[in-house]
Amino acid sequence: MKKWIISFLLFCSSAQAVESDICDILDLPKCRGITKQLRRNTFQSAPNSSTASNINPSNTRFDKGLGVEAIAQSKNQIVYGLVTGTGKLGGALISGSLDNTFFGNRTPELDEVMLERLQKDEQYENEKFSTILGARLLANKHYGVDAGVIIKRHKEIRTLNPGAGVSARIHNFHFGASVFRDDHNLDLSVLESGSGVPYSVLLGKDEYRETFTVNTWTAGVRFKKFSLDVASISSNLKFYEDFSQVPQTRITIYALSYYYENFLFNLAVRNEKSGAKSYKEPDQLLVDEDKAATFFGVQYSIGKHLVVGLNYNYFLLREWSASMALFF
Numbered sequence: 001m002k003k004w005i006i007s008f009l010l011f012c013s014s015a016q017a018v019e020s021d022i023c024d025i026l027d028l029p030k031c032r033g034i035t036k037q038l039r040r041n042t043f044q045s046a047p048n049s050s051t052a053s054n055i056n057p058s059n060t061r062f063d064k065g066l067g068v069e070a071i072a073q074s075k076n077q078i079v080y081g082l083v084t085g086t087g088k089l090g091g092a093l094i095s096g097s098l099d100n101t102f103f104g105n106r107t108p109e110l111d112e113v114m115l116e117r118l119q120k121d122e123q124y125e126n127e128k129f130s131t132i133l134g135a136r137l138l139a140n141k142h143y144g145v146d147a148g149v150i151i152k153r154h155k156e157i158r159t160l161n162p163g164a165g166v167s168a169r170i171h172n173f174h175f176g177a178s179v180f181r182d183d184h185n186l187d188l189s190v191l192e193s194g195s196g197v198p199y200s201v202l203l204g205k206d207e208y209r210e211t212f213t214v215n216t217w218t219a220g221v222r223f224k225k226f227s228l229d230v231a232s233i234s235s236n237l238k239f240y241e242d243f244s245q246v247p248q249t250r251i252t253i254y255a256l257s258y259y260y261e262n263f264l265f266n267l268a269v270r271n272e273k274s275g276a277k278s279y280k281e282p283d284q285l286l287v288d289e290d291k292a293a294t295f296f297g298v299q300y301s302i303g304k305h306l307v308v309g310l311n312y313n314y315f316l317l318r319e320w321s322a323s324m325a326l327f328f
Contacts, residue, residue: 011136014202030124034264036302036327038227038257039063040188041144042167042176043218045229045255047104047266047311050081053132055216055231056146056165056178059158060134061091069094073315076123090134092149095184095185096126097152101315102295103231105214106249106274107184108239111285112193123315127155144169148178157209175219182235183211208320212237223261240275248287249274265308266297299323 002170040059046052050069052059060083061067067083080087081094098104100123109117109126117124129297134148146166152161163180186208188199200206212235220229233251241247270293293316299309307325314321 033305034259034262034299036063037264037299037307037325038165038259040167041146041169042174042220043229043231043255044174044220044227045220045257045266045268047299047309047314047323050083050092050094051098051103053092053134053148054094054130055091055233056148056167056176057150057163057180058130058134058165058167058178060090060092060132060148061085062087062134062136062146070074073123075120079126088136090132090136091162092130092132094130094132095204097128097130099128100313102125102268102270102293102313104251105182105233105235106272107278108210108237108250108276110186110188110190110199111277112190114277115279115283116277118317120281121319122316123317127156129153142171150178150180152180152182154183156186156198157183159183159211160210160217163214167218172207172222174219174222175217177217178214179213181211182214184237184239185209186239210238227257227259229253229255231255232287237275243275245257245272246273246275264300264301266295266299266311269293270295297323298326 038044038051039051043052043055043059049061050061053225062085064085064087065271069083070078072078083092091210099107131151132148134146136146138145151164154232161181161183163175163178165178167176168295188203188206188208190199190322192199192202205245214233214235216233218229218231220227231253232322235249237249249272252271253268258265271290278288278291281287293313295313299307299308299310303306305327308324311321313322
């Protein structure tokens, strides 16, 4: 039985809209609460700004005020975030990245750990903390330019990994790019299933650590209430080169969103080429360089301050998740 994941988003913001407010861009007669999920230059087909800013830090929120975000799942740690903005500047403190989720990069896992996690329908346990700061450089009805910086920190490795991104909008077309450093840490005390010997004995060390670079780009177009985007996430990891001979991870996401009155619909397809194995229920991991997944989400605005939603496969567990956003 699939677990339900409930996301609680609380955002405090003033009623004053930023210059590049989606209400102005679309010339809407009335601004509904659902449009607050779309206030960014690029990757407007992402379900919310928190998802988009993990791919590119220039996609952080700029609404005035303070926000608190928490995502909870049974038997999993709570993922939370603090978001603030001044209208021209935006910032976010996020307790976890989107690694091994639909909209995130692929982080290595030992086969035995990955298999057990997927059998239990448990999301990947993130041990990273991200700090994001963004600036709105140019903004009007016809064009906009945003920039952002990000610092990631793994609680075990404790190294500060920096990155930066930029996004731009020209009329209905938008695009963005970012680059940041990242890392991962594997506990090698796990028994290797083929031999029954710990990986630490086989590899001669207790942990496997690696620092790598992640490159992303996005491009898209908005036509009236439709937004169509493509996003790419790529990285090279020595782990996959050593264990699977596929060092480069490349993830391409094709996403579509449609805004209609109080509804926002999201549909996306993820194509991944990596050394990570794919899961076949109930107890198999298969060697498969090419992997595909589908995401669907629908959100409904109750007035200007409350948004509720339902999502499928956000954590790549083929799970259903419920979301709620409250704006003040």
